[in-house]
Amino acid sequence: MNIFFIRHAESLKSVQNRHGGRGLPVTKQGEFDIAEIIFFLENEENVRFDKALLFCSDRIQVVETAKIIESLKQISFQIENAIRNISLGVLDGLSDEEALLKYPSEAINLAKWRKGLINIDDFTIPNAETMEEFYRRIFLFISSLVRQEKDVVLIGTRSVGVAIANIFNNFNSEIEINNYRRYKFDPASISKFLYIENTPKLEYINRTDFLSVKPKYPDE
Numbered sequence: 094m095n096i097f098f099i100r101h102a103e104s105l106k107s108v109q110n111r112h113g114g115r116g117l118p119v120t121k122q123g124e125f126d127i128a129e130i131i132f133f134l135e136n137e138e139n140v141r142f143d144k145a146l147l148f149c150s151d152r153i154q155v156v157e158t159a160k161i162i163e164s165l166k167q168i169s170f171q172i173e174n175a176i177r178n179i180s181l182g183v184l185d186g187l188s189d190e191e192a193l194l195k196y197p198s199e200a201i202n203l204a205k206w207r208k209g210l211i212n213i214d215d216f217t218i219p220n221a222e223t224m225e226e227f228y229r230r231i232f233l234f235i236s237s238l239v240r241q242e243k244d245v246v247l248i249g250t251r252s253v254g255v256a257i258a259n260i261f262n263n264f265n266s267e268i269e270i271n272n273y274r275r276y277k278f279d280p281a282s283i284s285k286f287l288y289i290e291n292t293p294k295l296e297y298i299n300r301t302d303f304l305s306v307k308p309k310y311p312d313e
Contacts, residue, residue: 094238094239094240094241094242094243094244094245094287094288094289095138095244095245095285095286095287095296096235096238096244096245096246096247096257096285096286096287096288097134097138097140097244097245097246097247097283097284097285098247098248098249098253098254098257098278098283098284098285098286099130099158099246099247099248099249099281099282099283100248100249100250100251100254100278100279100280100281100282100284101116101119101123101152101154101155101157101158101248101249101250101280101281102119102120102122102123102124102126102127102130102154102157102158102161102280102281103119103120103122103123103126103280103281103308103309103310104116104117104118104119104120104123104153104154104157104280105117105118105119105120105154106153106154107120107154107280107310108120108310109188110188110189110310111186111187111188112181112184112185112186112187112188112189112192112203113178113179113180113181113184113185113186113252114181114185114186114187115152115153115186116152116153116154116155116250117153117154118153118154118157119154119157119158119161122306122309123154123157123158123280123281124161125305125306126280126281126304126306127158127161127162127165127281128165129281129303129304129305130162130281130283130303131162131165131166132303133283133300133303134246134283137303138244138285140244140246141244142162142166142168142246143166143167143168144243144244145243145244145245145246146238146241146243146244146245146246147159147168147169147170147171147245147246148170148171148172148173148176148245148246148247148248149170149171149172149173149176149247149248149249150172150173150174150176150177150178150248150249150250150253151172151174151177152177152178152249152250154250155248155249155250156172158248159248162248170248173234175230175231175233175234176231176234176247176249176253177253178249178250178251178252178253179221179222179224179227179252179256180220180221180222180227181203181218181221181222182218182219182220182221182222183195183196183199183218183219183220183221184196184199184200184203184218184221189204196218196219198216199216199217199218199219202215202216203216203218206275207275207313208275208313209275212270212271212273213270213273214270214271224268224270224273225267225268225270227252227256228256228259228260228268228273229266229267229268231253231256231257231260232256232260232266233266235257235260236264236266239288239293251278251312254276254278254284254298255274255275255276255278257284257286258274258276258284258286258295258298259272259273259274259276260293261286261288261293261294261295262274262293262295263293264288264293276298276299277298277299277311277312277313278298278299278312279299279301279308279311279312280308280310280311280312281301281304281308282299282300282301282308283300283301283303284297284298284299284300285297285300299312
């Protein structure tokens with residue numbers, strides 16, 4: 094089976110570089126990108142939206158991305174809480190500048206992890222969901238899909254894409270915290286994961302070559 098993960102289209106959250114939270118609306122450029130996402134999946138990957146299993150989280154930019162696809166293709170995405178982005182506790186909804194001002198230690202350590210300088214378990218964020226909790230709920234949902242014969246299309250945030258990529262490294266129900274890798278997922282990117290004969294495979298991650306305009310706010 095194939096799982097196609099779409100990171101939501103460019104949003105004001107990307108523009109303002111805010112952490113987690115409920116999200117913000119899609120930009121005009123993001124709206125344009127969605128038509129190219131559809132074209133790529135239909136013409137390069139032969140995805141039939143009317144035959145696929147379609148899921149999205151409830152974050153604002155994710156729902157707006159899904160709704161635009163729904164209106165263009167006359168299909169419906171199911172909102173799935175299991176693929177909601179990780180809660181970053183006190184950092185949720187803050188911009189980089191606000192986070193550095195209010196919670197400098199946590200903001201600096203999060204930035205270090207995103208650059209691969211420290212492990213995810215080398216720091217904690219007050220009131221945040223634990224990585225074990227987050228990974229587990231994503232794994233349980235993904236494992237419920239892999240026996241499906243239909244294509245699966247998921248729309249979510251960066252943290253969900255990172256979790257799925259780590260899951261498809263070994264398909265272990267327990268997180269390997271020391272090996273948890275920070276993959277990059279640009280806005281409007283597409284990633285493909287396979288599960289064939291009980292074997293997981295990362296086919297490709299973070300493709301944006303089909304976009305006419307490259308992401309202005311790429312994942313750093």
